Amino acid sequence: MAATLTLQSLPDQLHEVLTDTDVYMYADSPPHVTVKLEEGKRYNCCEGDIRSYIDISNNTMFPSVKKEVDEDLLSWTFRHPEHWTTQEVLDWIYWVADYQNMDCTRLKGEAFQNITGVQLCHMTLEDFTIRDPEFGTCLFEMFKNMSRDVKFIEPPPSESIYPDYHNYSEGHLEEKVYNEQSTDLTDGLIIVNNRVSFDHGEHWYDFDIEEEMSKTGGSTSSSDGYKSGSSSDSDVASDVEKPERYRYPSVDSDVFSEDENSSCVPDDTLVKLSRKKSLKSSKSACDDCGTSDEPKKTNRGRKLGQASKGNHLWEFIRDLLKDTKFNPHLLRWEDKETGVFRFVQSEAVAQMWGRKKNNPGMTYEKLSRAMRFCRSAGYFAEVPKNGKFPKKLCFRFGKKATGWND
DNA sequence: AGACTCTTTCCTGCTT
């Protein structure tokens, strides 16, 4: 099912980077593009396989990555700020806060929680200071300096189609950051599904191959591999291997399940849409699903790859409280003797929990519901209503929780 | 295969 992608169908800017024979497109599932950068050196690029890095190690604004920073929170260093997710924007905010020793209890990090990297790039000083009058100027300066000094470094060739996201959180970060500056014209070339992005001179190019193909009368069959019911075993395997946070919006969204769409873009619009669909699907037989024997799909419940073993919520909370990077900045003890603690940056903690569970749509509302379930299960307990503790954002460890008072 | 656990999602109603 391969489609022919010609250089002529791509924007002129790419002609300097690629030759006619260098471009191949495969329409298997998921669709990806193979670009032969030079003889005998081929990169297979799929969504998430983003080939750019922010060289914070040599950046004058970021002399070094603090060793104690949780590597799980440094994925923003792997891509151009325009490609940051809302989570990565938050990760960057809190990284700067840590780096600048800001008082996180006063930092208005939550004011940045729904901002994408693209939006951040277009924000003015005023936009920053409106969101955080105290630290907005500093954040703005840091961001502008970082954007100006950002370097894109050629990564080594990889056999892996999908990066193992979990490796990033398990001590492999340094292996993926390279300090050598390359002179290769293809520096920073990013090909994600049907999108091609690259840094060229002072400009960041980003376009959709599918759109360009359609303009020139070309065609792809990338959607074929995604049509429900036609997935092969390997398709399923790919989906399992692929961390959800790396899924991008589909070009041909109609053939995607709502599950995939909602996970790609967890914005309010899709959340509302999925709510409606979820209600519909939960209250009646699925009329739109084609065959009636297909499993009912909703976006509820645990997602693929979201392991629960050894990853319990109360343990996650306990570990944050025991870590001075997060206590008292994100959550803090109200009374350690009785196990009472309080969320300081509730949405930030929820985002971290979502990151840990590979669920970018996590919110404090959902986290707190899970906390209440844990309370009924005995891992948390009622906070004494004696006026001593705040009535909001306060929880207490229960009888089944261990290790919090070590 | 099915029961169970641990969430996740959505919702309504209430309180602060």
Place this chain on the structure above:
DNA sequence: AAAGCAGGAAAGAGTC
């Protein structure tokens, strides 16, 4: 009015 809390209901995924 907005944010947070409480808890019901339904569902997914992992474990046993």
